[in-house]
Amino acid sequence: MLDKQQGAGLANLWDDAKAAGMSEPERLLYRSNLLGSDKRITNYGGGNTSAKVMEKDPLSGEMVEVLWVKGSGGDVGTIKLDGFATLYMDKLNALKGIYRGVAFEDEMVGYLPHCTFDLNPRAASIDTPLHAYVPKKHVDHMHPDAIIAIAASKDSQNLTDNLFGGEIGWLPWKRPGFELGLWLSDFCAKNPQARGVILESHGLFTWGDTAKEAYETTIEIINVAIGWFEEYNVGPAFGGAVKPTLEAAERAAIAKRLMPVIRGLISTDEKKVGHFDDSQAVLDFVAARDLKPLAALGTSCPDHFLRTKIRPLVVDFDPAKPDVDTTLAGLPDAITAYRADYAAYYDRCKHADSPAMRDPNAVVYLVPGVGMITFAKDKATARISGEFYVNAINVMRGASGVSTYVGLPEQEAFDIEYWLLEEAKLQRMPKPKSLAGRIALVTGGAGGIGKATAHRLMQEGACVVLADIDETALASAESELAARHGKDFVRSVSMNVTSEAAVEGGFGDTLLAFGGLDILVSNAGLASSASVEDTTLALWNKNMDILATGYFLVSREAFRIFRNQKAGGNVVFVASKNGLAASPGASAYCTAKAAEIHLARCLALEGAAAQIRVNVVNPDAVLRGSKIWTGEWKEQRAAAYKMDVDDLEAHYRERSMLKLSVFPEDIAEAIYFLASDMSAKSTGNIVNVDAGNAQSFTR
Structure with missing residues (x-):
């Protein structure tokens, strides 16, 4: 069995009643989403599906055969109808007449837009010929762990023949493209009884005359493989455990120490975001005798490899004698050695027209007894890279349990990673947002200013941790921001900023996330x-505890992390106009806010040598969305000015020099400015966002 935590085989989820009223493209979509809903069938973004459909030509009015196929970069689990490319089958078949041979197959991608049906803007993927030239109406191409374990075995052809007979064929490794499409066409012509084919080191192709038949064939073939592994792969995984697995709390504590140091070492050119995985499949692998030799072989399936690089970095850590300080001290040399090894791999394999070497740092870091850490340009990519490596672990478990696991040959791996078509796709990617790869923690994150700030930072690509003492409001804020920006980009932690333990715990959770x-x-x-x-x-102490001590505690913890990362940092205090302009009847509040401002100045002095910037935003009278203005404070201020509470906003607006109201979004914009590289040469500054108040001019 590949992953003993996964349980029994795949369920057939096809619902005839649901599919009955669908058009053929809708049934393709239905089938695709079903297949993509289970990572045992295919990983995120991996595999593709197609259907050949009769459509009315918008020019001639005649019925023509059209290939609907998953477009470039799509994910079958989440794809919508507009995610499919549509191409004339007669034009795709005509491409065979102009094909100049395997040395020129990449040029065929440039002809695919000429085959587009009905001006569909969705770009066709490199796998389009693989679907077009299989003479069946419905084709699935999936990356199931159970099948790739067969495909990545030393004797994969014999395993395929013994397990499936003539129903499922086998083809040797060939990079996806036009030539492989012709191979599939030739295979189908010579093996009309076959229902699919296993591609060495790659995955599974299956087909059928109907959408249901194709789907059920895919499920059936994968289940045969799963059942076979459950019966025959019963020995100790990866040669058996030779290292102990630490308890969950200790694993998390070690990951929290390792991750910021690794991140600092690999983020010199581009900020990275991390992901930690200590699932059972990972723990089995990192405890095993064969961890290092298997990890050195790299992954097999091209989709796995593109996400996880040529091989992972195995961190030098002994869980039997845990010494995190020694491991941390050894990380710089280990990462330098990995970079040198990657550069040597590039030099060995490069061609005259290869793109320049990309980031030489590892994506996957395996820590014995602890788990797996992955780093990438954003949280979603880091998480998905980890999922792909778990797929690779499952493949290695299966292949090494019944045969010998074989990774993708080094030159073939390089030719996939530095494929000119892949490079062209990377060059078409949008420019990173200004805070891409940045990680922010916002205290008071569930309130008006905090939530507006998180939204503004996330708009620019940052990952944000919301910290607040109000757990109900916190959950609501996290849910709202996840819906707007994606759940990968936001987390929340319950934090009382006056408690050392709570602050340390909240920052620790941020590191783990x-x-x-x-x-x-x-x-x-x-x-x-x-x-x-x-x-x-009590009132005096409450103000000092939250507004002075609380700001000190979170700053101290942030400084500790910044210094460990050795990559600078950025602190923005939200103080108040009252920190500069005294107000009667609010001595505790004004004094505490003044303390905040002076603390920021002190921290700016301390942090400058380490490129840690500290600045202040001073709001005034931000009523909308503010939790402060929902209780006694609003009533007290209204009473002090002898007016109704509903008149307060107009009062503050008219009191200002600019006669404007100040909103949470205005404060958030100033915070974004100070947190971004737009203010890279500013520290120790105060930005007033108060619509103008002469008393709070800085002097």
């Missing part, structure tokens, strides 16, 4: 109003 920290927005707050003689010691 994203791998590091770049930006701290210290925004947790309260407001109080009382004359000095009516100000109790």
Whole structure:
């Protein structure tokens, strides 16, 4: 069995009643989403599906055969109808007449747009000929772990023949493209009884006359392989465990220490975001005797390889004698050695027209007894890269359990990674957003300013951790931001900023979630109003605890992380106009806010040598969305000005020099400016966002 945690075989989820009223393209979509819903069938973005459909030609009015096939870069599990490319089959067949041979097959991709049906803007993928030239109406190409374990075995052809007879054929390794499409066409012509084919080191092709038949064939063939592995792959995985597996809390604690240091070492040219995985499949692998030799072989399936690089970095850590300090001290040399090895691989395999060498750092870091850490340009990519390596682990488990696992040959791996067509696709990618790869923690994150700030930072590509003491509001804010920006980009932690333990725990959770920290927005707050003689010691201490001590505690923890990462950092305090301009009846609040501002100045001095910038935003009278203005403070201020609470916003607007109201989004914009590279040469500064107040001019 590949992964003993996965359970029994795949269920047939096809629903005749649901499919009955669908058009052929809709049934293709239905089939695709079913197949993509289970990672045992295919990984994210991997595999593709197609259907050959009779459509009315918009020019001639005649019925013509059209290939609907998953477009370039799509994911079958989440694809919609507009994610499919549509191409004239007669034009695709005509391409065979101009094909100049395998040395020129890449040029055939340039002809695919000429085959487009009905001006469909969705780009066709390199796999289009593989679907077009199979003479069946419905074709599935999946990457099931159970099948790739066969495809990546030393004797994969014999295993295929013994397991499937003539129903499923076998083809040797061939890079996806026009030539492989012709191979599939030739195979089908010579083997009309076959229902599919296993591609060495790649995956599974299956087909049928109907969408249901194709789907059920795919499920059936995968289940045969799963059942066979369950019966015959019963020995200790990867040669058996030789290292202990640490308890979950200790694994997490070690990952929290390793991740920011690794991140700092590999983020010199591009900020990276991390992901930690200590699932059972990973733990089995990192504890095993054969960890290092199997890891050195790399992955087999091209989709796995493109996401996880030529091979992972196995971190030098002994869980039997845990010494994290020694491991941390050895990381710089280990990462330098990995880069040198990658550069040597590039030099050995490069061609005269190969693109320049890309990032030489590892994507996957395997820690014995602890788990797997992955780093990429954003959280989604880091998570998906980890999922792909888990697929690779499952493949190695299966292949090495019944045969000998074989990785993709080095030159073939290089030719996939540095394929000119792949390079062209990378060059078409949109320019990264200004905060791509940055990680921010926002205290008071569930309030108006905090949530608006998180939204603004996430708009620019940052991952954000919301920290707040109000767990109900926190859950609501996280849900709202996840819906707007994607759940990979936001997390939340319950944090009382006056508690050392809570602050340390919240920052630790941030490290485990994203791998590091770049930006701290210290925004947790309260407001109080009382004359000095009516100000109790409890009220005074509450202001100082939250607005001074709280800002100190979160800053101290952020500085510790920044110094470990050795990649600079950015702190933005949300203070107040009252920190510069005294107000009667609010001595505790004004004094605490003044302390915040002076603390920021001190921190700016301390952090400058390490490229840690500290700046302040001073709002005033931000009523909308503010939790501070929903309780007694609003009533107290209205009473002080002898007006109705509903008149307060107009009062503050008219009081300002610019006669404008100040909103959470205005504060968020200033925070974004100070957190971004637009203010890269600013530290120790104060930006007032108060619509103009002469008393709070800085002097």
